[in-house]
Amino acid sequence: MNSKVNPNIRLEDLARALKLSIATVSRAISDSPRVKPETKKRVKAMAEKMGYRPNQIAKSLSSGKTNVIGVIIPRYDEPFFIEVCRGIDHIARKYNYRIVISSSRNSYKFEKENTFAFEKGVVDGVIMSFTHHTKTFTHVDEMISRGLPVVLFDNVSSKIKGAAHVIIDDYESAFQATDLLIKENNKSIGYISGTVMKTVFNKRFDGFKEAHIRNNQVYDEKHILNCKSIHQEHEYREVYNFLNKLEHMPNAFFCSTDNYAMLTIKALIKLGYKVPRDVKVMGFGNLHYSSMFTPELSSVSQPSFYMGEVSAEILISKIEKDYYFEDGKDEVILPTKIVQRETTR
Amino acid sequence: MNSKVNPNIRLEDLARALKLSIATVSRAISDSPRVKPETKKRVKAMAEKMGYRPNQIAKSLSSGKTNVIGVIIPRYDEPFFIEVCRGIDHIARKYNYRIVISSSRNSYKFEKENTFAFEKGVVDGVIMSFTHHTKTFTHVDEMISRGLPVVLFDNVSSKIKGAAHVIIDDYESAFQATDLLIKENNKSIGYISGTVMKTVFNKRFDGFKEAHIRNNQVYDEKHILNCKSIHQEHEYREVYNFLNKLEHMPNAFFCSTDNYAMLTIKALIKLGYKVPRDVKVMGFGNLHYSSMFTPELSSVSQPSFYMGEVSAEILISKIEKDYYFEDGKDEVILPTKIVQRETTR
DNA sequence: AAAATTGCCTAAAACGTTTTCGAAAAATTC
DNA sequence: GAATTTTTCGAAAACGTTTTAGGCAATTTT
Numbered sequence: 001m002n003s004k005v006n007p008n009i010r011l012e013d014l015a016r017a018l019k020l021s022i023a024t025v026s027r028a029i030s031d032s033p034r035v036k037p038e039t040k041k042r043v044k045a046m047a048e049k050m051g052y053r054p055n056q057i058a059k060s061l062s063s064g065k066t067n068v069i070g071v072i073i074p075r076y077d078e079p080f081f082i083e084v085c086r087g088i089d090h091i092a093r094k095y096n097y098r099i100v101i102s103s104s105r106n107s108y109k110f111e112k113e114n115t116f117a118f119e120k121g122v123v124d125g126v127i128m129s130f131t132h133h134t135k136t137f138t139h140v141d142e143m144i145s146r147g148l149p150v151v152l153f154d155n156v157s158s159k160i161k162g163a164a165h166v167i168i169d170d171y172e173s174a175f176q177a178t179d180l181l182i183k184e185n186n187k188s189i190g191y192i193s194g195t196v197m198k199t200v201f202n203k204r205f206d207g208f209k210e211a212h213i214r215n216n217q218v219y220d221e222k223h224i225l226n227c228k229s230i231h232q233e234h235e236y237r238e239v240y241n242f243l244n245k246l247e248h249m250p251n252a253f254f255c256s257t258d259n260y261a262m263l264t265i266k267a268l269i270k271l272g273y274k275v276p277r278d279v280k281v282m283g284f285g286n287l288h289y290s291s292m293f294t295p296e297l298s299s300v301s302q303p304s305f306y307m308g309e310v311s312a313e314i315l316i317s318k319i320e321k322d323y324y325f326e327d328g329k330d331e332v333i334l335p336t337k338i339v340q341r342e343t344t345r
Numbered sequence: 346m347n348s349k350v351n352p353n354i355r356l357e358d359l360a361r362a363l364k365l366s367i368a369t370v371s372r373a374i375s376d377s378p379r380v381k382p383e384t385k386k387r388v389k390a391m392a393e394k395m396g397y398r399p400n401q402i403a404k405s406l407s408s409g410k411t412n413v414i415g416v417i418i419p420r421y422d423e424p425f426f427i428e429v430c431r432g433i434d435h436i437a438r439k440y441n442y443r444i445v446i447s448s449s450r451n452s453y454k455f456e457k458e459n460t461f462a463f464e465k466g467v468v469d470g471v472i473m474s475f476t477h478h479t480k481t482f483t484h485v486d487e488m489i490s491r492g493l494p495v496v497l498f499d500n501v502s503s504k505i506k507g508a509a510h511v512i513i514d515d516y517e518s519a520f521q522a523t524d525l526l527i528k529e530n531n532k533s534i535g536y537i538s539g540t541v542m543k544t545v546f547n548k549r550f551d552g553f554k555e556a557h558i559r560n561n562q563v564y565d566e567k568h569i570l571n572c573k574s575i576h577q578e579h580e581y582r583e584v585y586n587f588l589n590k591l592e593h594m595p596n597a598f599f600c601s602t603d604n605y606a607m608l609t610i611k612a613l614i615k616l617g618y619k620v621p622r623d624v625k626v627m628g629f630g631n632l633h634y635s636s637m638f639t640p641e642l643s644s645v646s647q648p649s650f651y652m653g654e655v656s657a658e659i660l661i662s663k664i665e666k667d668y669y670f671e672d673g674k675d676e677v678i679l680p681t682k683i684v685q686r687e688t689t690r
Numbered sequence: 691a692a693a694a695t696t697g698c699c700t701a702a703a704a705c706g707t708t709t710t711c712g713a714a715a716a717a718t719t720c
Numbered sequence: 721g722a723a724t725t726t727t728t729c730g731a732a733a734a735c736g737t738t739t740t741a742g743g744c745a746a747t748t749t750t
Contacts, residue, residue: 008491008736010735010736010737011736011737012736020699020700021699021700021701022700022701022736022737022738023699023700023701023702023738023739024698024699024700026736026737026738026739027699027738027739030738034697034698034699035697035698035699036697036698036699039698039699053461054736054737055406055735055736055737056467056737057402057405057406057411057467057735057736057737058406058705058735058736058737058738059736059737059738060402060705060737061400061402061403061406061704061705061706061707061735061736061737061738062704062705062736062737062738062739063705063737063738063739064705066402076427076430076431076434077424077427077428077431077633079422079424082421082422082427083422085421086421086422086448089421089448098445098447098462099445100443100444100445101446102443103431103434116398117443122401122402146353232633232636232637233636236637259637262634262637263637265639266637266639269639288422288577289607289634291577291578292577292581292604292607292608292611293638293639294610294611294614294638294639353706355705355706355707356706356707357706365729365730366729366730366731367706367707367708367730367731368708368709368729368730368731368732369728369729369730371706371707371708371709372708372709372729375708379727379728379729380727380728380729381727381728381729384728384729399706399707400705400706400707401707402705402706402707403705403706403707403708403735404706404707404708405707405735406705406706406707406708406734406735406736406737407706407707407708407709407734407735408707408708408709408735409735
């Protein structure tokens with residue numbers, strides 16, 4: 001069912017028009033040294049004149065390369081992931097790659113589907129971050145064993161060998177943030193986060209605990225919330241109810257996400273507290289709207305755009321130079337930075 | 346340079362193992378009625394056993410279909426576009442398509458590049474929204490004339506024939522929003538927006554004006570701001586300075602975007618005004634974080650997700666059924682809804 | 691002047707499918 | 721049991737490239 005309807009011109013048409021062979025035309029187009037400059041000129045002029053555009057599909061089939069990078073993120077509607085994608089895209093373009101973004105819609109099943117879709121020689125490599133439901137990794141192992149370069153970022157797993165990891169030090173960052181809150185004389189600090197299924201959240205909580213231990217301060221279990229809801233509205237109710245039932249309100253909250261920080265602030269205000277006067281709040285992620293929020297949000301700044309850039313650089317070097325990090329060195333840890341704005345002042 | 350390294354198995358391997366022809370195996374895999382059920386079973390069992398996965402590239406080359414939809418948006422970091430993409434993706438999956446999202450990074454040059462990349466038989470159709478710098482449309486005309494189905498959404502142009510348009514009635518929506526503000530007894534209303542280059546902004550301003558005319562109310566030219574900046578920070582300064590210099594503060598502002606609404610509120614609060622007590626604010630877009638904002642933002646709700654869904658439905662029907670809207674009927678106008686939350690109470 | 695080298699080009703195979711055309715086998719009809 | 725129809729399968733062309741292997745002419749080396 002090859003629709004002869006669109007009159008796309010092919011190498012063969014150029015060859016005929018120029019009285020050359022297809023091979024020569026192909027080589028001329030791709031600037032091979034094996035064709036004489038004058039001929040190249042002729043070919044290129046004719047290609048321009050006839051409006052020739054190479055058929056990428058045929059190219060891919062023949063060369064085995066697609067110049068496409070597959071990206072799998074847990075969801076589209078989290079600005080962090082979009083920022084990472086922007087970073088990936090930025091580097092991809094630089095090296096003449098395009099990216100295909102797939103969302104797992106927070107489901108292990110869809111994530112697996114996405115990896116299968118990417119296996120089929122449609123992409124040259126894959127950059128991905130796991131959903132927090134992902135506990136087995138055979139789908140990734142399969143990609144790797146088929147020779148597809150893979151780079152993992154953000155929510156990764158150390159169980160996977162043969163893929164590079166690009167992460168931040170969640171533990172250390174959370175430690176620093178909490179340490180700062182403690183040093184600024186907040187005697188009791190709460191922690192608000194999401195599902196305990198997500199390993200990054202656990203690491204952040206570990207950092208939170210460690211900061212308390214090292215400063216000889218104790219936190220109250222009653223001040224810890226791990227939301228179970230998924231939707232914004234429900235999460236807000238959960239946070240609100242939690243805060244509402246507290247007998248004693250902490251001086252500050254460390255939230256594992258800017259989103260939770262915003263919900264927390266909103267609930268605090270509803271409950272009649274002033275932020276930061278009565279309660280201070282520290283977020284995590286430093287999304288671009290953190291600074292638009294009123295009051296402006298203090299946050300652990302995660303280099304999301306840069307994280308995408310680094311992931312893409314590594315992936316492309318894997319693809320092109322067949323260059324693999326040796327074992328143990330395949331982990332890149334990106335620095336974070338605490339940005340103090342109004343909510344902790 | 347076909348790397349024999351990955352042992353992907355092909356139809357030929359299946360055929361050999363089953364002592365059948367490639368043709369039969371191909372047909373069995375794709376459930377053609379021309380092969381006996383029993384043979385199908387055998388083929389499918391063997392395919393499963395040997396881990397066969399069809400090569401999509403070869404499939405595309407042969408069939409002339411890629412099952413990929415190209416999406417071009419002005420920028421990644423605007424939640425509205427991401428929402429639209431989610432909608433597109435939702436429908437695309439339903440019909441077994443994948444989407445490739447490209448950002449024009451707010452540049453006409455990149456937009457054109459993106460359309461060229463999509464022309465090359467890599468996609469079956471294109472869904473796009475223009476940057477506000479886009480004034481000529483030959484790149485789109487070229488796609489259409491090559492037989493590539495195109496659907497335009499949001500920021501479109503009526504100059505383009507042969508592409509469907511999916512839009513909201515910016516004029517009417519802005520009219521309704523302003524009308525409501527007037528009816529609720531706001532005697533003077535300001536308007537805060539972005540560059541006048543963007544036609545949707547102009548239409549929204551027209552609606553704003555019309556509501557005044559019909560209600561016999563006048564607005565003050567001094568209360569109109571069209572920001573020229575691009576970056577958040579600068580825009581905020583611009584809004585702040587504008588408000589700061591106002592001799593007389595209006596009772597309410599209609600903002601052409603939720604983003605502007607947030608900046609406006611932030612500036613108002615900084616200047617010591619209470620929202621909504623002193624000044625009311627109405628946004629446009631109803632992004633998912635409008636409700637997380639404190640105070641919660643009133644906004645014209647734009648069905649962004651749905652807009653994506655509709656665009657995808659139209660595109661796919663164009664692709665599959667060769668079904669084209671007849672002239673004049675190729676425009677779908679989606680309804681908006683005013684969501685009153687705290688900032689106008 | 692013969693031999694070797696270089697520069698420029700071509701024919702044809704290969705990539706892995708789909709699909710057309712047709713043939714053989716099986717089932718049905720007379 | 722022959723003729724017809726239906727079912728089932730196979731050979732080969734096609735999709736548009738890249739690349740291998742090689743050929744011919746011009747140039748350089750012996």
